Amino acid sequence: MAGPRFFAVLWAMRQAGKRLTAQDHTWIIAASRENMLGFGTLAKKVFGTPNDRKIKSIRPLIAKINALEPEFEALSDEGIIAKTDEFRKRVADGESLDDILPEAFANCREAARRSLGLRAFDTQLMGGVFLHQGNIAEMKTGEGKTLVATFPAYLNALTGKGVHIVTVNDYLAKRDAEWMSKVYGALGMTTGVVYPQQPDEEKREAYACDVTYATNNELGFDYLRDNMKSDLKDMAQRGHYFAIVDEVDSILIDEARTPLIISGPAQDRSELYITIDKLIPELTEEHYTLDEKAKSVSFTDEGNEFLEERLHAAGILPPEQSLYDPESTTIVHHVNQGLRAHVLFTKDKDYIVRDGEVVLIDEFTGRMMAGRRLSDGLHQAIEAKEGCDIRPENVTLASVTFQNYFRLYDKLAGMTGTAATEAEEFMEIYGLGVVEVPTNKPIARIDDNDAVYRTAREKYEAIIKEIKAAHEKGQPVLVGTTSIEKSEMLSQMLTAAGIEHNVLNARQHEREAEIVADAGKLGKVTIATNMAGRGTDIKLGGNVEVKIMEAIAANPDGDHETIRAEIEAAHAADEQAVKDAGGLFVLATERHESRRIDNQLRGRSGRQGDPGRSAFFLSLEDDLMRIFGSERLEKVLSTLGMEEGEAIVHPWVNKSLERAQAKVEGRNFDIRKQLLKFDDVMNDQRKVIFKQRMEIMQAEDLSEIVQDMRHQVLDDLVDTYMPANTYADQWNTEGLYAALIEKAGLDVPVIRWAEEEGVDDGDIRERLYEASDALMAEKKEAFGEESMRTIEKQILLQTIDAKWREHILTLEHLRSVVGFRGYAQRDPLNEYKNEAFQLFESMLDALRVDVTQQLSRVRPLTEEEQQQMIQQLIAQQQGLQRARQAAAPTPQPEPVGAGEAAAEVPVPLVEGFDESDPATWGNPSRNEPCPCGSGKKFKHCHGRLA
Known part of the structure; x- marks a missing residue:
């Protein structure tokens, strides 16, 4: 170590009164660095690293688990299951999981030894403890992370809230679930696995299990699907209590840049993509600027001029229109995506063409990502480039990032062989610490x-x-x-x-x-x-x-x-x-x-x-x-x-490369952090909407919520047409009358009310409240209370979903242009937050109006409309029956008395009854016997609406 020699030389120089030269300064700086490194190394040897101290702190706990091993080895198979029931009861009675941990881990280790023939190493128990504490356990390849997950999963499943174990692909989810279900089965617990295209009933059963294995994609998509359902019993997930993420760096960092999106088809623009794609190969390097570090490409002025000429010649751009005109926005977008497809995306590196379809490749794992598509028309541009069939662009129906999905869990943990290099990001984004678990045997x-x-x-x-x-x-x-x-x-x-x-x-x-x-x-x-x-x-x-x-x-x-x-x-x-x-x-x-x-x-x-x-x-x-x-x-x-x-x-080369990689990682972290800041804005709004939907589905009676919405709409109308602090002759009562009919279905003499002596806006409000409440009471009586509750719930949910979809699209458009505010020295993030909040408020106002409007227009069908609907249904059924008869062989008549007696033919109650002609049925009420003579009520027989 340079320390003693360094200080001795400095003291000698000072005593001799020597002036320090530039060379001396260089030596002192180098020596001081070496000296500090020396002290740092000495401190680590004396006190240990923070990681060493964490490992040391839980060794007594591991010793306690090991001490319990003989006791649990003596238990029968039934005794192990009985222990699980005992632990469940103790947790339900208020005992903490930390208190039960040694016994639970000992029980789980014995179950694994009997069912798999694997006795967990002490290092695997350590990993399990760190996972239970909500950390990332960094364990090298081959250290048995699959078995490690069973310990904290078993312990936390004792709460009855369900534990999710997350894998990177469906093969591993099924393999691990099948393999480890033997351990959970020996402990008296259930295991489920979730996979794509799984039947709904089977999926609900999998989520209801004590431990559920699934991929990150399927968990995220199920969360979005659940929040698009209209009935609680159709929802698959039962909450987000504890998740253990395998290959946590791959899922929470590498894949975190791409949000999960459920989308529907939009307008087909295939011809435009194909036409533009033919122009892109004509571009030369002077027509665009490529930034490989930032993975971005943009047109130069020469490129814009060249394209404008070619687009005019191809008839895509009208002769009098420039690329810089607002009307050219769509064409410019398509041209930019075409350029990105050709310059930034390489076949057999970023994607492959398989069976005429462009399939993306995960840059981190080299796996195909079937079903995943690039957004904003970029995937269509690549399809045009490769000559594949171009699928229509999609409109986002629901989306969530992995960061925001996994932050829903009350407790999160992860396993991987490599996490230390991203420890800062894990802590800042997810609040997860990284602990390096020692290997069972030296490397x-x-x-x-x-x-x-x-x-x-x-x-x-x-x-x-x-x-x-x-x-x-x-x-x-x-x-x-x-x-x-x-x-x-x-x-x-x-x-x-x-x-x-x-x-x-x-x-x-x-x-x-x-x-x-x-x-x-x-x-x-x-x-x-x-x-x-x-x-x-x-x-x-x-x-x-x-x-x-x-x-x-x-x-x-x-x-x-x-x-x-x-x-x-x-x-x-x-x-x-x-x-x-x-x-x-x-x-x-x-x-x-x-x-x-x-x-x-x-x-x-x-x-x-x-x-x-x-x-x-x-x-x-x-x-x-x-x-x-x-x-x-x-x-x-x-x-x-x-x-x-x-x-x-040379080691210097390694250090130089590591510094380059660290720079790239730092830049990617900044990009992900910035993306997350923008997504957090939408995430706050998403939580509000999804919570509102959940409350609506859980509620038995929504009449109060609907009434509050209706009254708020009426208040807004009065405020608009009868502003505060104005005189009666300044009110726009005719406009208010028209708006009330259109938005609230109220035909009331509001013009005459306003002319009455001493009437103010407060009186008008009260009369409107009473009129609207009376209208809804009439509807409730006409439909029946139960039917009216169902109608209110469905209209509320459908309207919320429609408005949320529109809002997501608006925010996407805002996001794509808000960056330009930076040129005006305004922070794009703050601008996005402010405008997103205003748009959200506007969406809630529009939601109230739409719900009120739809409920005011809903009414029971008249007798004539019912008859028309019945005739349409009968015509459809007869058409289907004729089609079936034409397709099937004619059956031979069976003699009466052979086998069972022939069914008795019903005698019509109405003379001249013709099944195919509703006009011959008379006019029975829905609860009267059916005129066909079947003995059933009319509403359950020929009067059925469906």
Whole structure:
């Protein structure tokens, strides 16, 4: 440490009265930095890091759980379930979950040991404790996070409020639910799984379970769907108590930039997209400016002029109209989206074309995102570019971001192998702390320094050489790439080199489980696009359980125990051979913008103390190096006069790259934070609307709410046409009369009332209240009280939904233009907040008017209208019956007396009754016997309305 020497030299200089030179200053600054680092290191050794202190603080709790193990081992299977019932009762009686934690964890560990043959390690118990406390448990790949989640899930499910375990894809949700349901079943708890296109009844049952597994997408969509339902019994989710998010960084950070949207079709503009798409390839680089760092592109003045000429020539833009005219807004929008589709989105990197459909690819996991579409016409622009069928644009019906959805939960926790780099964002956005849980066994993986080459060609040649060397000694290699295009190019190079290999990307996602299961076998080479969130361990020697299942499937009549023993013995030899070869070698062909994705790929090797190796091969032509890398590095490489195929390998290079990645991560965080600030405005309003809907669905009688709305509308009308502090001769009573008829259905002599002596606006209000209340009382009597309640509820819900949809669209338009307020030195966020609040108030005013208007116009059908409706229904039924008879073979008549007696033919009560002619039915009331002679009431027979 530089400390003592540093202070001694400074003291000697001061004593000698020496003046410090520039060189001395440089040395002092460098030494002081080293000195501070030295003190920091010493402090960490003495006091430990904050993370170390957290781990140390719960070790006594883990010891307490371990001490209970013999007691729970002695319990019978029924005794374990009985313990669960006991815990439930204690929680219901007011005991806290923290008090029950040691016993609950001990019970859960024993249930897992019996049902799965897995005894949780102490580190897994630690992870479970941190999850229960509402933290993110950072646990390396292979540490058993799936089992860890069962401990806090079991403990918190004792409250009876339900626990959600969130996964990144449907395969993992179903796999984990099926696997861990054995543990929950042994504990006397129920397990459900939610997946897309699930029947409603089954989905409600899944959410009613103690523990429910689901993807983040399905949870968010179900939340939106529930808040579009009109009956409580149709809602699936029962609340948001506690969620454990697996691969939490992927879900809460990587996917947080894209909101979940439920949409409906809008106007079809396919021809416009196709026409504009033909013009985009004519553009040259001088026509637009590309910012790769910000991932944005915009037209230059030359580009606008060129486009204007071409649009005029194509007949898209009228001759007298300019691109700068307000009428050209739609065309400009489409042209901008066409440019983005061609310049910013690359086939086989950002999307693939499959069965004539453009399918997006998740940049972090390399998975296809079926059903997900880009908004604002961008997806249609890409479809035009690729010559696919163009689906109509959509209008947003409901939307929510993952940030705001997961902040609905009373308690949130997460698991991942990489979260520390985003700890600040997790704390600021979600209030989640990050705790690094130690590995069960020390990590034996060797992490090489990055190797940087001048060109991509030199880099790939070195990669092939490295793969070949590992392959020859039997070491399995996992090669990480950033796009489908690069994975397939590397595949061709390996084929040319005669190296057998597998490729895992969005094109082969169906074979994912098979490819991953084989990736750890002796001499296997696997190329994979981003391995983030794959959720499957790569086990050395291959996956023994997969081998056993395949062998049993091939020989179902054989002795399963013998088959298992033979395969396990062979696998042990294979596993040892792979370990002797050095374990899994993870070779990355590029650095990702996010350090987490790199760490996730690296973490595939060295699970549970296995040997392994990781290395990153880079070139100055890589996107990250080209866009964000230091120019000084290129100068250094040139100055060194490096030979062809030579690489620079030094820890300084790693540090330089990490700084570049940290800058990108910081910028992305700022973008997400800014997006969230805007979405928070809508989220506050969304909560109000959804809460209002819930209260309406829960209420038995809405007459008071409807009356308040009606009176408020009347107040607003009086305030508009009879302003306060004005004389009677200044009132617009004729306008008020017309407005009352239109908006409240009230035909009252308001003009005559206003001419009466001594009448003021307060008297007019009271008379209007009475008249409107009397009108609604008449309607209630005509419909019946129960029917009127149903009508009020349905009109309220339908109107709220319609107004909310319009409001979302208005806010989207406001959001797209509010940024221009910055040019006037006004904060766009504050402008958006103010205008969004005013728009929300206007929406509530319009809601009251619409509800009042609709309820004033609703009335029972007249007898004539009922007859017309009945005739229409009968005609429809007869048409369907004729169609069925024409399609079906003519049945042979069965003789009377064979089997059961023939049904008795009813005798009509009205002479000349003709079933197909309602005019011959007479005019029975709804509760009289039906004139057909069936014995049923008319309303239940031929008088049915549906």
